[in-house]
Amino acid sequence: MDEIVAGLKTWFDSIGWSSIVRAAGIFLVGLLLARLLGSFLGRVFGGRVDPQRRMLLRRAGFYPVVLLAGAAALRELGFDLSVFLGAAGIFTVAIGFASQTSASNVISGLFLIGERAFGVGDVIEVAGITGEVLAIDLLSVKVRTFDNLYVRIPNETMVKSNVTNLSKFPLRRIDLVLRFGYGADLKRVRELLLEIADAEPRVLDEPVPLVFVQEFEPTSVRLQFSVWARRELFLDVRTTMQAEVHRRFDEEGIDRPVARMMLDAPA
Amino acid sequence: MTESTESPRWWGTHEVPEEGITFQIGALVLLVQRDPREWHLAHRRDGTLGDHAVEVTPGADFDASPLAGERRVLVRDAGRALELVPRLADRAVVARPVKPLRLPGGERIDLFVGTPLFALFRLPAGPELDELPLIVAPETWFGPSPVRGELCYSARTRAAIELDELPRNLNRALTRVTLINHAKDAMNVERIRLPVTRLRLGFDASIGRFVTDDVELERESDGETANLEIRTLPKTARELTPPREPARSAWKHALSALWA
Numbered sequence: 001m002d003e004i005v006a007g008l009k010t011w012f013d014s015i016g017w018s019s020i021v022r023a024a025g026i027f028l029v030g031l032l033l034a035r036l037l038g039s040f041l042g043r044v045f046g047g048r049v050d051p052q053r054r055m056l057l058r059r060a061g062f063y064p065v066v067l068l069a070g071a072a073a074l075r076e077l078g079f080d081l082s083v084f085l086g087a088a089g090i091f092t093v094a095i096g097f098a099s100q101t102s103a104s105n106v107i108s109g110l111f112l113i114g115e116r117a118f119g120v121g122d123v124i125e126v127a128g129i130t131g132e133v134l135a136i137d138l139l140s141v142k143v144r145t146f147d148n149l150y151v152r153i154p155n156e157t158m159v160k161s162n163v164t165n166l167s168k169f170p171l172r173r174i175d176l177v178l179r180f181g182y183g184a185d186l187k188r189v190r191e192l193l194l195e196i197a198d199a200e201p202r203v204l205d206e207p208v209p210l211v212f213v214q215e216f217e218p219t220s221v222r223l224q225f226s227v228w229a230r231r232e233l234f235l236d237v238r239t240t241m242q243a244e245v246h247r248r249f250d251e252e253g254i255d256r257p258v259a260r261m262m263l264d265a266p267a
Numbered sequence: 268m269t270e271s272t273e274s275p276r277w278w279g280t281h282e283v284p285e286e287g288i289t290f291q292i293g294a295l296v297l298l299v300q301r302d303p304r305e306w307h308l309a310h311r312r313d314g315t316l317g318d319h320a321v322e323v324t325p326g327a328d329f330d331a332s333p334l335a336g337e338r339r340v341l342v343r344d345a346g347r348a349l350e351l352v353p354r355l356a357d358r359a360v361v362a363r364p365v366k367p368l369r370l371p372g373g374e375r376i377d378l379f380v381g382t383p384l385f386a387l388f389r390l391p392a393g394p395e396l397d398e399l400p401l402i403v404a405p406e407t408w409f410g411p412s413p414v415r416g417e418l419c420y421s422a423r424t425r426a427a428i429e430l431d432e433l434p435r436n437l438n439r440a441l442t443r444v445t446l447i448n449h450a451k452d453a454m455n456v457e458r459i460r461l462p463v464t465r466l467r468l469g470f471d472a473s474i475g476r477f478v479t480d481d482v483e484l485e486r487e488s489d490g491e492t493a494n495l496e497i498r499t500l501p502k503t504a505r506e507l508t509p510p511r512e513p514a515r516s517a518w519k520h521a522l523s524a525l526w527a
Contacts (some may be wrong), residue, residue: 163338170418171413200405203406204406204408205361205363205406205407206361206407206408206409206421207408207413220335228408
């Protein structure tokens with residue numbers, strides 16, 4: 001221990017306190033410049049690009065300046081950077097062998113960013129998880145679910161799974177599956193459903209609403225009623241349509257199958 | 268053509284009495300009340316009211332029936348006057364003729380198409396308070412697929428060729444659309460996309476209607492492309508509001524981008 005302290009003292013004496021202060025100053029100024037450059041790039045180009053690219057722009061401004069400042073600070077302390085870089089190469093290979101999963105995640109992360117199947121702010125569905133993308137990092141994608149949980153999904157899982165981007169297109173189709181008894185007048189049912197769609201201004205006139213028979217089941221007829229709406233209105237419009245279908249069909253006395261249970265009470 | 272003096276003006280500057288004021292513009296009933304530092308606004312839509320009825324009456328009963336969009340707009344000094352400014356819709360309108368139209372090759376025709384109006388509430392020479400559609404127009408998508416296209420309002424139109432065929436509604440604006448078919452074959456017109464955000468709105472007292480800049484849609488002889496040209500307001504109209512977006516006098520489109 002004494003030898004280490006003595007060695008450090010000798011090293012400090014050899015480079016001098018002024019060099020240490022200068023190196024620390026260079027690094028701190030570099031950090032400040034990196035933050036400023038990152039914010040500047042984010043602000044100048046941020047309005048024209050999506051949140052994912054804005055984050056990448058900020059990082060593209062931040063990390064290179066931090067690396068340069070670190071290199072300049074080390075140089076000020078008397079380190080030979082060529083030796084240092086050589087050591088870093090060997091270190092990287094060693095780390096790579098030791099952490100294949102992480103390396104796989106890093107490469108998967110690069111694919112995810114390059115492929116641009118989704119970005120920060122999009123709502124995605126992956127491996128049974130639905131939520132808003134908070135960040136796409138080198139190792140993982142961070143997602144906030146709708147019940148406000150923070151989920152970290154490794155990039156490798158993202159690359160291997162089916163990812164559904166719910167925010168990619170401006171419109172969404174709302175499908176309601178409805179069952180009717182064989183006593184129901186299907187022509188009247190179709191008219192009613194189209195009237196309901198026509199009366200709701202948030203349901204798009206085009207693409208046109210659809211009503212078709214999916215299947216004749218043993219005790220009921222299964223219909224699909226599909227309407228289109230703006231993506232951001234999906235839940236609202238779906239809820240409204242469900243409530244309105246229920247109300248109008250009750251009003252019109254349309255026959256809908258209800259599960260019945262027979263109770264046989266012993267005498 | 269007769270001078271219209273039947274309906275009171277809902278637009279312009281109104282002195283709002285202490286007890287408030289109620290505007291009925293077609294099916295929209297709008298209630299307004301003021302306090303020294305706030306405006307109290309609410310509305311309801313009553314489908315039983317005719318589209319052409321307009322009434323401005325003192326008093327605003329905020330407890331009478333379920334109201335929509337009730338809100339307080341806070342300002343430094345509410346003053347006593349409120350200005351209602353008619354505006355065209357904030358998105359393009361896709362007008363769909365009730366019965367499909369067919370225009371033979373080499374023909375040219377003028378149609379009148381009605382589009383819904385909005386009302387902007389603002390203090391005279393002061394801030395804008397709110398904006399409300401006078402008619403809730405259904406939304407529609409205009410484009411080749413659900414991926415590519417534009418969100419618009421949809422409006423059913425009789426596509427009248429004579430002005431007298433149309434009711435005199437003060438919640439809609441009329442656009443004279445000239446359709447020209449330079450191609451040899453006939454053209455079916457099922458819907459027309461009107462870029463109302465780029466049109467000026469005016470009022471033509473001689474016919475008692477809101478009108479917009481005239482629009483000319485021209486199908487070129489190749490049958491594939493079409494030109495849209497925005498002309499001027501009718502000479503008898505007085506301009507009320509400028510376009511929401513900078514107007515371009517003419518632009519060329521694929522035919523499907525203007526009508527179908």
